[in-house]
Amino acid sequence: MSTTLLRRHLLSAILLTTPPTVIADQMSATVPLDLTTHAAPWQRYSAWKQTKWNNYCNLQRGVTNPVSFIQPVEPPIKGDPVKGKKLMANRKKGNCAACHILPDVSLPGNVGLNISTVGSWRLPEELLFNYVYDARIYNPTTVMPPFGSNEILSKSEIMDVVSYLKTLTKPVKFDNSEDDPSKRPSPTETRDNLDEFENPGMFAVTVGEELYTQVGPKGKSCQDCHDEPEKAFSNWAVHMPKVEPRLNKVLGIEEFVTRHARATTGAEYLAQTEENLGFAVYLRYLANGQPISINTSGMNTRIALRRGEELINRKIGQLNLACTDCHAISSDKWIRGQYLNKVVGMMDHFPTYRTSRSEIWDIRKRFQWCNVSVRANELPPEAPEYGDIELYLMVKNNGQTLSVPGIRH
Structure with missing residues (x-):
């Protein structure tokens, strides 16, 4: 068999056994490339x-x-814990319950730590203040927003938040597993989407x-x-x-x-x-x-x-x-x-x-x-x-x- 004929047979075999590559239709060459879609x-x-x-x-x-620097804080912090509690529940401000377990909150999240007893941890007030101000100071990969440096909360509001955190000493008790994010069942879609x-x-x-x-x-x-x-x-x-x-x-x-x-x-x-x-x-x-x-x-x-x-x-x-x-x-x-x-x-x-x-x-x-x-x-x-x-x-x-x-x- 000649070399040319052999090549033809091999090419035919490849074409017959190789599945076709699926390629999307080419966009028409008549379409202007600056077209707004x-x-x-x-x-x-x-x-x-x-x-x-x-x-x-x-x-x-x-x-x-940029990551902020540690803000100097004179202890003891004398903020308003009542205001702090409201700030932490305010979706436009702290919205801390989205990620943390806190008292008197329905359906808290669990992306962050359970801080319902943070007041008993004996953390320095300067640490608490600065962690809220810009947690990146301590943890560069944190998912916690920099509330102070990104102007979500003012310094006086952060003092109110810290004052409230210091009052938290009792763990939250959940009435049922739906309230506890660590036990809450993950959602399952059961509807027939093609019906x-x-x-x-x-x-x-x-x-x-x-x-x-x-x-x-x-x-x-x-x-x-x-x-x-x-x-x-x-x-x-x-x-x-x-x-x-x-x-x-x-x-x-x-x-x-x-x-x-x-x-x-x-x-x-x-x-x-x-x-x-x-x-x-x-x-x-x-x-x-x-x-x-x-x-x-x-x-x-x-x-x-x-x-x-x-x-x-x-x-x-x-x-x-x-x-x-x-x-x-x-x-x-x-x-x-x-x-x-x-x-x-x-x-x-x-x-x-x-x-x-x-x-x-x-x-x-x-x-x-x-x-x-x-x-x-x-x-x-x-x-x-x-x-x-x-x-x-x-x-x-x-x-x-x-x-x-x-x-x-």
């Missing part, structure tokens, strides 16, 4: 807290406030299905190019997001829908609109039951993953918290009545219907909510930083079975 200028959702935290870093501004009677989010599947066959301003519909969506997209979603080199960013399904639809059908599906969410849910719904499978072999993907890893470890906001502070260091614990999940198992049900909000959230809106919760300015939904984080988390969830739309509180 969300409402611009970006404005925070009207129902959310509108405070701006411009003095503190976010995922685009990586400069953190339209159980999950109102299933209406988005219908929205997406209708949009798929809808003729756009250019006289075309998605069905004109992808005649059988059940086959064309049977596993497409589990391979997303992907790096788009021309944009130098990670493209999620939601942004892909916006850009691809505008270029091909002329339809306008901006991020966070009902149409965009409906389409994104529908495309994932078609891949339900398939394992998440993000290919990490490309150099651009590996670079984006490194960026994503840095971002989830970045301390941001007035509360000085990183994604990993809640979902790695403090995972499987409670912040008040909210359970902190691990990263694995976090992505397979997004977009998800939130019963507490009566609306569907995609993962980017969840990122925005977390940013605002730690008092950091959120980014537009299609920000490159969110794309890097989404890619990183999806890779961590490789092998998890897709089941969209989800349903959560």
Whole structure:
């Protein structure tokens, strides 16, 4: 057999035995790269807290406030313990019960120490004061916000807090296991998320299905190019997001829908609109039951993953918290009545219907909510930083079975 013929046989064998690589449809070359895919200028959702935290870093501004130095304190501290107790329960101020067990508090958290007897520990007042002022002085990796140096509490308010802490000498006794965060059972989702009677989010599947066959301003519909969506997209979603080199960013399904639809059908599906969410849910719904499978072999993907890893470890906001502070260091614990999940198992049900909000959230809106919760300015939904984080988390969830739309509180 000639060398040329042998090569042909070998090539044929390789093509027949090697499974095809699933690659997302390329974004049309006719799409302008400077295309805005969300409402611009970006404005925070009207129902959310509108405070701006411009003095503190976010995922685009990586400069953190420096660790403070020990504040001199003249003992004995003579604050008002009654005011201190109120400050520790105030969600806009101390909100200490979110992480610590304290007297007269329902559903305390257990991210931090049980400090219900801290007054009997005989700690120096200067230590107590400065630990509240900026715990990073003593523990550089702490998840405790720097209440004083980040101007959450004034020095006089911290004195009130310390005065209250000194009165705490008796351990809290819980009436039942639900109240005790160390015994409180972790929440288990038992609702059938794909049952339209159980999950109102299933209406988005219908929205997406209708949009798929809808003729756009250019006289075309998605069905004109992808005649059988059940086959064309049977596993497409589990391979997303992907790096788009021309944009130098990670493209999620939601942004892909916006850009691809505008270029091909002329339809306008901006991020966070009902149409965009409906389409994104529908495309994932078609891949339900398939394992998440993000290919990490490309150099651009590996670079984006490194960026994503840095971002989830970045301390941001007035509360000085990183994604990993809640979902790695403090995972499987409670912040008040909210359970902190691990990263694995976090992505397979997004977009998800939130019963507490009566609306569907995609993962980017969840990122925005977390940013605002730690008092950091959120980014537009299609920000490159969110794309890097989404890619990183999806890779961590490789092998998890897709089941969209989800349903959560």
